Amino acid sequence: MFSLDFFKTVRPGRFFRIPPLALLICLALPAPASPEVIGTVDTVFRLLSRDDDIVVEAFDDPDIPGVSCYLSRARRGGVKGMLGVAEDTSDASIECLCTGEVTVPERIRSGKADGERVFRKGTSLIFKSMQVVRFYDKRRDVIIYLVYSDRVVEGSPKNSITCVKVPAR
Numbered sequence: 133m134f135s136l137d138f139f140k141t142v143r144p145g146r147f148f149r150i151p152p153l154a155l156l157i158c159l160a161l162p163a164p165a166s167p168e169v170i171g172t173v174d175t176v177f178r179l180l181s182r183d184d185d186i187v188v189e190a191f192d193d194p195d196i197p198g199v200s201c202y203l204s205r206a207r208r209g210g211v212k213g214m215l216g217v218a219e220d221t222s223d224a225s226i227e228c229l230c231t232g233e234v235t236v237p238e239r240i241r242s243g244k245a246d247g248e249r250v251f252r253k254g255t256s257l258i259f260k261s262m263q264v265v266r267f268y269d270k271r272r273d274v275i276i277y278l279v280y281s282d283r284v285v286e287g288s289p290k291n292s293i294t295c296v297k298v299p300a301r
Contacts, residue, residue, distance in 0.1 A: 166191065167190065167251070168189060168190045168191065170190050170202070171187075171188050172186065172187050173185055173186045173188075176209065178209050182209035184206070184209040185207050186204055186206055187204065189202070189203050189205070189253075190202050190203075191203070192231075193266070193275075194250060195237060195245070195248075195266075196234060196236055196240065197232060197235055198231060198232035199230060199296055200228065200229060200231040201250075201251070201264065201294070202227050202228070203224060203225070203226050203262075203264065205223065205224040205253070205262060206221045206224075208221070222280075222290040224279045225279070226279040226292045226294050228275075228277045228294045228295075228296050234275075234296070234299060236268065240268050240275075241270065243270065246267045247266075248266055250264050250265065250266050251263065251264035261281070261282060262279065263279070263281075264277055265278050265280075266278075269295075272297075273297065273298045274295045275296045275298065276293060276294070277295075278291060279293075
């Protein structure tokens with residue numbers, strides 16, 4: 133038989149210190165780029181559930197102000213899609229462009245942040261995700277974005293790439 137004496141010995145207010153601390157830690161960590169859904173186009177009609185569609189999403193590069201990316205990706209419908217357990221296909225396309233004054237931080241210009249993930253979207257319940265990574269071409273002064281899909285065991289060779297020329301100052 134288990135005893136509940138533990139709860140009697142705990143000082144009042146001790147557990148109330150944890151939520152503010154957790155909130156402070158969450159606010160201190162950098163937030164990943166969150167997508168804004170621009171629109172959808174149905175591709176497969178399903179009578180009693182959500183249709184398969186193509187989703188167009190936009191997100192801003194979290195480290196480079198003035199760069200916005202638009203990502204189109206396939207999304208499965210059906211009952212599994214409605215419940216969030218369907219596995220989306222690896223098809224995606226990306227386009228990034230200057231939407232303001234572009235300032236590339238030194239950490240990125242030096243190449244130390246090459247291959248850094250700027251966006252991630254789960255495309256199955258657990259094992260599959262679509263990611264956007266960034267590279268910087270110092271010689272041409274260009275930012276390169278690559279979208280690809282990966283799994284825990286194996287990824288997909290399907291990918292798309294886009295480049296943003298850093299405007300001269």
